[in-house]
Amino acid sequence: MTIQPNRPSVGQLQPSLIRQLANGALGRDDVLPLWFGEPDVPTAHFIRDVAKASLDNGNTFYQANAGHPLLRTALKDYMNCLYATDFVEDNIIITTSGMAAVALATQCVVAEGDHIVTHSPTWPNLPSTPQIMGADLTCVPLRPKDGYWHLDIEELLAACTSKTRALLINSPSNPTGWMLNDAEQQHILDFCRAHDIWLIADEVYSRIVYDRPHAPSFADKITDDDKVLIVNSFSKTWAMTGWRLGWLTIPKSMVTTFEMLVEYNFACVFAPIQLAGVVAVNEGESFVQESVARYKVALDFVTDQLEDLPRVSFPKPRAAFYAFFGVDGVDDSFAFAQEILAKTGVGLAPGIAFGTDGEGYLRLCFASDVERLEQAFDRLKPMLT
Amino acid sequence: MTIQPNRPSVGQLQPSLIRQLANGALGRDDVLPLWFGEPDVPTAHFIRDVAKASLDNGNTFYQANAGHPLLRTALKDYMNCLYATDFVEDNIIITTSGMAAVALATQCVVAEGDHIVTHSPTWPNLPSTPQIMGADLTCVPLRPKDGYWHLDIEELLAACTSKTRALLINSPSNPTGWMLNDAEQQHILDFCRAHDIWLIADEVYSRIVYDRPHAPSFADKITDDDKVLIVNSFSKTWAMTGWRLGWLTIPKSMVTTFEMLVEYNFACVFAPIQLAGVVAVNEGESFVQESVARYKVALDFVTDQLEDLPRVSFPKPRAAFYAFFGVDGVDDSFAFAQEILAKTGVGLAPGIAFGTDGEGYLRLCFASDVERLEQAFDRLKPMLT
Numbered sequence: 054m055t056i057q058p059n060r061p062s063v064g065q066l067q068p069s070l071i072r073q074l075a076n077g078a079l080g081r082d083d084v085l086p087l088w089f090g091e092p093d094v095p096t097a098h099f100i101r102d103v104a105k106a107s108l109d110n111g112n113t114f115y116q117a118n119a120g121h122p123l124l125r126t127a128l129k130d131y132m133n134c135l136y137a138t139d140f141v142e143d144n145i146i147i148t149t150s151g152m153a154a155v156a157l158a159t160q161c162v163v164a165e166g167d168h169i170v171t172h173s174p175t176w177p178n179l180p181s182t183p184q185i186m187g188a189d190l191t192c193v194p195l196r197p198k199d200g201y202w203h204l205d206i207e208e209l210l211a212a213c214t215s216k217t218r219a220l221l222i223n224s225p226s227n228p229t230g231w232m233l234n235d236a237e238q239q240h241i242l243d244f245c246r247a248h249d250i251w252l253i254a255d256e257v258y259s260r261i262v263y264d265r266p267h268a269p270s271f272a273d274k275i276t277d278d279d280k281v282l283i284v285n286s287f288s289k290t291w292a293m294t295g296w297r298l299g300w301l302t303i304p305k306s307m308v309t310t311f312e313m314l315v316e317y318n319f320a321c322v323f324a325p326i327q328l329a330g331v332v333a334v335n336e337g338e339s340f341v342q343e344s345v346a347r348y349k350v351a352l353d354f355v356t357d358q359l360e361d362l363p364r365v366s367f368p369k370p371r372a373a374f375y376a377f378f379g380v381d382g383v384d385d386s387f388a389f390a391q392e393i394l395a396k397t398g399v400g401l402a403p404g405i406a407f408g409t410d411g412e413g414y415l416r417l418c419f420a421s422d423v424e425r426l427e428q429a430f431d432r433l434k435p436m437l438t
Numbered sequence: 439m440t441i442q443p444n445r446p447s448v449g450q451l452q453p454s455l456i457r458q459l460a461n462g463a464l465g466r467d468d469v470l471p472l473w474f475g476e477p478d479v480p481t482a483h484f485i486r487d488v489a490k491a492s493l494d495n496g497n498t499f500y501q502a503n504a505g506h507p508l509l510r511t512a513l514k515d516y517m518n519c520l521y522a523t524d525f526v527e528d529n530i531i532i533t534t535s536g537m538a539a540v541a542l543a544t545q546c547v548v549a550e551g552d553h554i555v556t557h558s559p560t561w562p563n564l565p566s567t568p569q570i571m572g573a574d575l576t577c578v579p580l581r582p583k584d585g586y587w588h589l590d591i592e593e594l595l596a597a598c599t600s601k602t603r604a605l606l607i608n609s610p611s612n613p614t615g616w617m618l619n620d621a622e623q624q625h626i627l628d629f630c631r632a633h634d635i636w637l638i639a640d641e642v643y644s645r646i647v648y649d650r651p652h653a654p655s656f657a658d659k660i661t662d663d664d665k666v667l668i669v670n671s672f673s674k675t676w677a678m679t680g681w682r683l684g685w686l687t688i689p690k691s692m693v694t695t696f697e698m699l700v701e702y703n704f705a706c707v708f709a710p711i712q713l714a715g716v717v718a719v720n721e722g723e724s725f726v727q728e729s730v731a732r733y734k735v736a737l738d739f740v741t742d743q744l745e746d747l748p749r750v751s752f753p754k755p756r757a758a759f760y761a762f763f764g765v766d767g768v769d770d771s772f773a774f775a776q777e778i779l780a781k782t783g784v785g786l787a788p789g790i791a792f793g794t795d796g797e798g799y800l801r802l803c804f805a806s807d808v809e810r811l812e813q814a815f816d817r818l819k820p821m822l823t
Contacts, residue, residue, distance in 0.1 A: 060545060104710075113680045114679055115476055115679050149682065156704070162444050163444070178705075181701075181702045278441070295501060296498060316457075317566045320535055322682065323680055324680055326708065
């Protein structure tokens with residue numbers, strides 16, 4: 054007997070197509086996995102060492118809901134340094150991943166039947182979480198324009214109705230590498246203020262940017278009166294994907310609400326992980342810059358490769374570490390990704406995994422040494438030619 | 439300006455009265471904190487050492503949603519050994535704490551407007567999570583009877599209506615130490631089967647029991663066709679409160695549903711934590727037995743102390759590590775706990791924190807060396823006499 058969940062929205066969730074594809078490669082040792090959004094190196098030793106020392110010190114007890122005071126301080130200083138803001142500790146809530154930050158923000162913002170507007174193609178987790186909470190979603194498509202991905206902001210705002218309670222924005226975007234500029238952010242924020250609409254801004258790729266030190270952020274445009282929740286994570290910036298450490302930037306009057314949401318979802322984050330986060334933030338700046346420089350080399354290599362292939366169209370990413378490219382003649386990206394995997398052993402994510410607006414595309418994570426990408430393209434080229 | 443959450447049920451959440459009390463003690467170094475449910479020792483070295491080795495090995499990447507295969511295997515073997523069941527890996531889902539297991543189970547089971555029945559006094563997190571998901575809750579009171587806490591099972595079942603979708607049972611119970619027997623569990627399960635009602639069973643105190651190796655469990659009464667979700671955790675059994683590691687036992691046909699719920703809430707658990715869990719399960723049995731023996735000494739001491747106090751009524755716990763006792767003349771347990779804290783420096787949890795059925799009571803966590811409890815009672819006695 055197959056048991057169905059009682060909550061209808063959970064019954065309607067779709068399993069990840071990337072995971073489904075990857076499961077088909079279990080047991081194969083010749084696969085070059087470029088499907089997940091994960092750097093190819095383990096977390097730096099100076100970060101791991103702090104977690105080990107914290108374990109030695111017996112830091113195995115419950116922690117404060119809002120997060121370890123040292124980490125909240127480190128993060129408000131980090132934000133204030135990056136954005137010239139004046140956040141205090143109560144603007145910062147530590148979460149067990151960026152994903153958990155999205156989940157808590159959604160629980161705060163989405164009531165049953167609320168209308169939410171977002172853009173696509175998008176990381177599938179972003180629409181799924183509001184869907185669990187009962188949201189009715191509209192996705193406004195990103196489109197290629199002048200060699201980059203583009204979102205028509207007027208089209209985004211026109212999708213809002215009187216039932217719209219929140220905008221869900223992921224800039225820089227996974228999978229496209231699209232990025233809002235400051236004027237567009239200000240325009241969106243003004244609209245949200247005028248119409249009393251919440252804004253959940255997923256900025257986890259804010260530091261993986263190729264032409265400036267950080268992506269434009271809503272952080273330096275908001276006040277403590279704005280209904281804006283900014284999601285961030287240690288995963289991408291400090292190559293800490295597995296650690297499950299993220300944070301929310303919130304209006305400080307909401308700190309008690311978020312302490313309760315943390316308590317009633319996972320209660321707190323392991324102290325050794327949080328203390329590792331402190332050293333990542335305080336001493337990780339050169340690591341971040343070296344990583345971005347390495348990803349830039351990889352991006353340049355991938356761009357050269359893809360631009361050589363006449364069947365491929367590749368709107369360039371301004372940020373993040375994905376090449377999201379279309380292949381002429383492909384109208385079933387899942388089947389095509391399966392075929393690529395079977396014939397070449399290269400693991401790519403099918404565009405359809407990011408919504409119907411991603412159909413015909415493939416996502417390749419280039420957070421990798423060029424040697425590995427060379428191998429991948431040697432195998433891929435016959436399939437893309 | 440104070441910003442309220444948009445989701446009405448989140449706006450109605452109440453902050454923890456225990457945390458509120460504990461916050462009042464910040465900066466005092468003379469406090470004996472017996473308010474939280476946490477053993478007084480750090481996690482054992484043999485468990486911490488595995489996490490450190492895993493950090494050395496660079497296990498810092500994403501993990502499978504359902505959990506690390508080694509931990510799922512260790513846990514199904516552990517359950518099968520304890521309960522003579524025949525669970526397989528797909529019956530086990532790893533979660534980032536018992537709390538997270540409750541949250542995922544609730545997302546699966548509770549739809550907006552569903553009626554849920556539970557018992558009280560109870561750990562406040564248990565009713566709060568379904569409340570976030572839109573549940574309408576009925577709490578059936580536990581009452582002292584013949585020197586122990588007692589739940590009238592007929593009264594519990596009679597609280598179910600045609601709108602009831604789930605029972606939420608915490609046995610052994612926090613804060614009371616009340617425990618269902620096998621016949622009562624079978625009766626509840628038969629009722630749930632007959633009325634197509636889900637059962638969420640929080641069994642995190644299943645190993646902290648004083649007259650047998652483990653508490654009666656729904657695990658050895660269910661089949662894979664039962665809508666039963668069993669919550670468990672590493673926190674209490676292996677003194678791993680801060681690690682945030684728990685698991686759900688589910689019908690194996692629901693594995694894809696729960697993989698998605700994990701993905702859309704926190705994605706996975708850090709590998710070094712999961713591998714520490716493997717060694718806890720596989721090599722921690724003598725630690726568990728020594729801990730329970732230590733808590734039994736503490737329980738006997740606390741019982742002697744409380745029974746000497748004429749104003750105190752103390753229905754004895756069959757399990758868990760809390761003394762939940764009434765004090766004659768106390769009708770505002772929060773104010774009384776504040777007064778005790780101010781005058782003696784002993785931190786006790788007020789009964790009202792566990793619902794109105796807990797008013798007039800105090801909770802003392804005795805997962806502690808007797809020397810510490812002696813100090814606490816030396817200070818407490820004048821207040822309780």
